[in-house]
Amino acid sequence: MSDFLLKMTGVSKEFPGVKALNNVDFYIRKGEVHSLMGENGAGKSTLIKILTGIYTKDSGTIELNGRQMSPQNVLEAQAAGISTIFQELNLIPDLSIAENIFLGREPKDRFGKIQWKKIYVKSTEALKDLGINIDVQLKLKDIGAAIQQMVALVRALDINANLVVMDEPTSSLDDNEVKVLFKVIRNLKERGVSVLFISHRLSEIFEICDRVTILRDGKLVGESLIRDISHGELISKMIGKDSESIVSNKKKAIDFSTKETYLTANGISSGIMLKGIDLSIRKGEIVGLAGLLGSGRTELARVLFGDDQAANGKIEINGKKVSLKHPADAIINGVAFCSEERKAEGIIPNMSVADNITLASFSDITRFGFFSRKKQLQITNKYIKQLSIKTPGANREIKFLSGGNQQKVILARWLALKPDFIILDEPTRGIDVGAKSEIDKLIQSMANEGISILLISSEMEELVKRCDRVAVLYEGEKVGELQGEELSVDAILHTITAGHNRKLQGANK
Amino acid sequence: MNGKTLSLKPAVNGISFSKHGAAIIFILLMILNGIFTPNFASLGMLRNLLLQVFPIMIVSMGMTIVISSGGIDISVGSIMAVAAAALAKNLGIGIFPAIVIGLSIGVVFGAFNGFLIAKFKIQPMIVTLILMVGGRGIAQQLNNGYVISFYDHPFVELGLYSISGIPIQVFVMLLVIASVFILMYYMVLGKYIQAIGDNLRASELSGIKTFKITIIIYALSAFFASLAAIFETSRICSADPNTLGRFMELDAIAAVAVGGTSMTGGKANVIGTVFGALIIQLITISVNMNNINYYYSLILKAVIIIAAMYLQQFRTKGTK
Structure with missing residues (x-):
C-alpha cells in the first residue's frame, strides 16, 4: 500500500474553446493538509469539481486508496469517501444543528419514528470530537459562520470521509473563527483524514498546509512541501513569472511632485477586507493597485466610488472632505468606476450602444426630463469614432458586440461624464489582444488630459508598464508603494512577500 | 440559435411576430368576430369596446x-377600490377635491409599495400582495363594506361626458397612452426605468438613484389605477369596494405579457400593451355576444397568454 490517498494522473478536461486542464497529475498523501494554488482560470476549481463528481474528466485516471474511481456525481464521490464543504454552505438555516447533521439520514425506530435523543447525543459527541461544545438544538442561523462550517464538516465526516475538500472555507470567517477552523483541521489530521484546503490567503496556506500543488493555465507547474518553498517562489509560480525572466517594459518616469493632489484617502477600514489604507493620487497620475486576490483591491475601489461605505477613514477630493454614500455622490464629485464585472455590473444588455454610452451622463443632454436624441447620437458617434468601437450603429443593442467593444462602450460611458478621476478594475480582462493595446493607449491619453487614474490589475507586468506609481496591498493593508526606479515586477513580488512576513511575525508575537 | 427560431421570427412580410404579435392577434380576432358575431361590425360595438377596455387599458x-x-404590481385592483371609496366618501366636499383625495391616496399606497421594495429588497410580488389583500380590506372598511351610490350627484356626468359622440374615456386613454409612450421612449426617467429592469447593479453603479425611481415606478402604477377607478366610479354611479378592480391585476399583467414587454424587465412595448389590453377585452366581448359561457372566456384568455409567452421565449432565446 502506498502512502498516497489520492492519485489523479494525467487528468484533462476541455470546455468549448478552452483547455481547462491539460494532463495534470495531482497527489494527496494520507493525513496531510494539501493546498491547491493558482490564480483565476488556472484550473483549480475544474480539478476540484472533477474530484467531487460535479464534472467528469475527459481523460486520465483517479485512484482513491488504491482503487480506481470515476465519480459521475456528488453522491458517488461522497460514497467513495470524498466530502466537500462548498463555499456556499448547503445547510438549512431554519433547522437545528443536529437536524442539519442528520438531514436525510435520520435514525428511525421500527415504527418509522425519528429517534431524536440519539440524534442529539450523536451530534453533541461529534462536535465535541472537534473540540466544540454547543447546544445542538440551536437553529443553524443563530450560530456563527465558523460553527456553521463545523456543522457542515461533521455532516461530511459522518459520511465516513477519507478526504475533506474545503473550498475557500475562511472567506467568510473572522480571525478567531479561522483559529477554530484550523484547530479542527489539525484534529482531522491526527485522525488520519486528509484535507484539501483552498484559500486565497497565503498566510493561511503557510500556517496550516503541509504541501502545495500549483496550477497555471490548466497545467501543473509544481508541487512542493510547504517548508521547502518561499512565498516569493510560490507567488511567481502562480502568476508565471520568474522575477529574472521579466524584461522590464516600463513607463517613463514622470515627476508628479509638483502636480496638485486630486484625492487623498486616509485610514480607510471596512470589516476584515480593508484595514486602514492610506492613498493619495495627483492630477493626471496613473496609480496602480497590486496585490493577490482577496487583498482588498476591489473593495478599496468600491469605497472610493461610494458603492460601499467604509467603517472608518476619510476621503478628500481637491482638498475638501467628501461623503460618498452612493455612486451618484462620487459621480457628482467627478469620480468614475469601471467595474471588473462587465456583464453583471457594466452593460445594460438590451439597451442600445447609444443608451449605454450616455447612461451616466443623461443629465448633460436633458432638459425638463426630455433628453435630446440628437445630442445623444452626436456623443455616441464621437466615441464610436474616437475609440473605434466596432458596431453596426449607435442603435445596436450592446449585447451583440464583442467583449472588447463592450468594454470600450463602458469606457465611453465614463469618458462622456468628463471625469476627473477614473477607477479601472481589470479593464483588459477577457478581451482580445488588439482591443487590449487600444485600451492601453486610451488609458494613457486620458492621463495626458489630466484625468487621474486608479488602475487595478492582477497582471503585475501591466501595472509596471502603465503606472506611474503602484500601491501594493496585502490582506487589506497597504504594504508598500513603488515608483520610478524602484518599480518592477520583482519589487512588487518582494513587497507582497515582505508584507506577508511582517504579518506572520506580528501573529507570532 | 436553431432553425426553428429563425423561421418563426420574420413571420409576416418581415414583420417580427414577437414584436407585433399582439397587433396581429387583435386584427385576426376582429376579422373573426366580424364574420361570426352577429351585429359586431357596428359603431355602437366599437364604442362599447373602447368604453369597456378603458380600465384595463389605463x-x-x-x-x-x-x-x-x-x-410586478398585483395591488392595482385593490388600489382602485381604495381610491374609489375614498373619492365617493368625500364627494360631499366637492367633485374636484374628492378626485384629488382619491388620486392622492392611491399614489401614497403605490409609493408605499415602492418604498418597501427598494428599502427591504423584498420581491415586488410579495410586497404588492400586502396591499392587494390589505387594500381591499381598507376600501371596505371605509364604508363598512357597503356600496356607495350617488345616482343624482353631478359627479356621474363625468363618466358619461362625450365630445361629438366620442366618450371622454377615449380621450383619457389616448392621453395616457401618449404620456406613457413619451415617458418610456423620450424621457430620461423611462430610460432609467428600463435600465433598472435590465441590469439593476449596472444602473446603480452608473449613478442612477434606483431607490427614488423604484418609488416613482409604483406610485405611477397606483396613480393610473386610481385614475381608472375615478372614471369607472363615475360611469357606474357607485363605488363598490368589494368588486371594483377585482382581478384587474390579472387582466393588466396578461395585457402586458401579450403585448410583448419582456416579463423579466428591460424592454417596454407600450403599443404592444395597447393591443394586449384590446385583445383581453375583445375576448370577453366576443364570448358574451356569442352566448358562450363566461368560463370559456377565462380559458381563452389563458390560451392567448400561453401563446404570447411561447412567442416571447423564442425572442429572448433568439437574441442571446
Missing part, C-alpha cells in the same frame, strides 16, 4: 412601466 399602462422595471 391600468396596464402603469403595469407596463412596472414590468419593464423588472417588477
Whole structure:
C-alpha cells in the first residue's frame, strides 16, 4: 500500500474553446493538509469539481486508496469517501444543528419514528470530537459562520470521509473563527483524514498546509512541501513569472511632485477586507493597485466610488472632505468606476450602444426630463469614432458586440461624464489582444488630459508598464508603494512577500 | 440559435411576430368576430369596446412601466377600490377635491409599495400582495363594506361626458397612452426605468438613484389605477369596494405579457400593451355576444397568454 490517498494522473478536461486542464497529475498523501494554488482560470476549481463528481474528466485516471474511481456525481464521490464543504454552505438555516447533521439520514425506530435523543447525543459527541461544545438544538442561523462550517464538516465526516475538500472555507470567517477552523483541521489530521484546503490567503496556506500543488493555465507547474518553498517562489509560480525572466517594459518616469493632489484617502477600514489604507493620487497620475486576490483591491475601489461605505477613514477630493454614500455622490464629485464585472455590473444588455454610452451622463443632454436624441447620437458617434468601437450603429443593442467593444462602450460611458478621476478594475480582462493595446493607449491619453487614474490589475507586468506609481496591498493593508526606479515586477513580488512576513511575525508575537 | 427560431421570427412580410404579435392577434380576432358575431361590425360595438377596455387599458399602462422595471404590481385592483371609496366618501366636499383625495391616496399606497421594495429588497410580488389583500380590506372598511351610490350627484356626468359622440374615456386613454409612450421612449426617467429592469447593479453603479425611481415606478402604477377607478366610479354611479378592480391585476399583467414587454424587465412595448389590453377585452366581448359561457372566456384568455409567452421565449432565446 502506498502512502498516497489520492492519485489523479494525467487528468484533462476541455470546455468549448478552452483547455481547462491539460494532463495534470495531482497527489494527496494520507493525513496531510494539501493546498491547491493558482490564480483565476488556472484550473483549480475544474480539478476540484472533477474530484467531487460535479464534472467528469475527459481523460486520465483517479485512484482513491488504491482503487480506481470515476465519480459521475456528488453522491458517488461522497460514497467513495470524498466530502466537500462548498463555499456556499448547503445547510438549512431554519433547522437545528443536529437536524442539519442528520438531514436525510435520520435514525428511525421500527415504527418509522425519528429517534431524536440519539440524534442529539450523536451530534453533541461529534462536535465535541472537534473540540466544540454547543447546544445542538440551536437553529443553524443563530450560530456563527465558523460553527456553521463545523456543522457542515461533521455532516461530511459522518459520511465516513477519507478526504475533506474545503473550498475557500475562511472567506467568510473572522480571525478567531479561522483559529477554530484550523484547530479542527489539525484534529482531522491526527485522525488520519486528509484535507484539501483552498484559500486565497497565503498566510493561511503557510500556517496550516503541509504541501502545495500549483496550477497555471490548466497545467501543473509544481508541487512542493510547504517548508521547502518561499512565498516569493510560490507567488511567481502562480502568476508565471520568474522575477529574472521579466524584461522590464516600463513607463517613463514622470515627476508628479509638483502636480496638485486630486484625492487623498486616509485610514480607510471596512470589516476584515480593508484595514486602514492610506492613498493619495495627483492630477493626471496613473496609480496602480497590486496585490493577490482577496487583498482588498476591489473593495478599496468600491469605497472610493461610494458603492460601499467604509467603517472608518476619510476621503478628500481637491482638498475638501467628501461623503460618498452612493455612486451618484462620487459621480457628482467627478469620480468614475469601471467595474471588473462587465456583464453583471457594466452593460445594460438590451439597451442600445447609444443608451449605454450616455447612461451616466443623461443629465448633460436633458432638459425638463426630455433628453435630446440628437445630442445623444452626436456623443455616441464621437466615441464610436474616437475609440473605434466596432458596431453596426449607435442603435445596436450592446449585447451583440464583442467583449472588447463592450468594454470600450463602458469606457465611453465614463469618458462622456468628463471625469476627473477614473477607477479601472481589470479593464483588459477577457478581451482580445488588439482591443487590449487600444485600451492601453486610451488609458494613457486620458492621463495626458489630466484625468487621474486608479488602475487595478492582477497582471503585475501591466501595472509596471502603465503606472506611474503602484500601491501594493496585502490582506487589506497597504504594504508598500513603488515608483520610478524602484518599480518592477520583482519589487512588487518582494513587497507582497515582505508584507506577508511582517504579518506572520506580528501573529507570532 | 436553431432553425426553428429563425423561421418563426420574420413571420409576416418581415414583420417580427414577437414584436407585433399582439397587433396581429387583435386584427385576426376582429376579422373573426366580424364574420361570426352577429351585429359586431357596428359603431355602437366599437364604442362599447373602447368604453369597456378603458380600465384595463389605463391600468396596464402603469403595469407596463412596472414590468419593464423588472417588477410586478398585483395591488392595482385593490388600489382602485381604495381610491374609489375614498373619492365617493368625500364627494360631499366637492367633485374636484374628492378626485384629488382619491388620486392622492392611491399614489401614497403605490409609493408605499415602492418604498418597501427598494428599502427591504423584498420581491415586488410579495410586497404588492400586502396591499392587494390589505387594500381591499381598507376600501371596505371605509364604508363598512357597503356600496356607495350617488345616482343624482353631478359627479356621474363625468363618466358619461362625450365630445361629438366620442366618450371622454377615449380621450383619457389616448392621453395616457401618449404620456406613457413619451415617458418610456423620450424621457430620461423611462430610460432609467428600463435600465433598472435590465441590469439593476449596472444602473446603480452608473449613478442612477434606483431607490427614488423604484418609488416613482409604483406610485405611477397606483396613480393610473386610481385614475381608472375615478372614471369607472363615475360611469357606474357607485363605488363598490368589494368588486371594483377585482382581478384587474390579472387582466393588466396578461395585457402586458401579450403585448410583448419582456416579463423579466428591460424592454417596454407600450403599443404592444395597447393591443394586449384590446385583445383581453375583445375576448370577453366576443364570448358574451356569442352566448358562450363566461368560463370559456377565462380559458381563452389563458390560451392567448400561453401563446404570447411561447412567442416571447423564442425572442429572448433568439437574441442571446
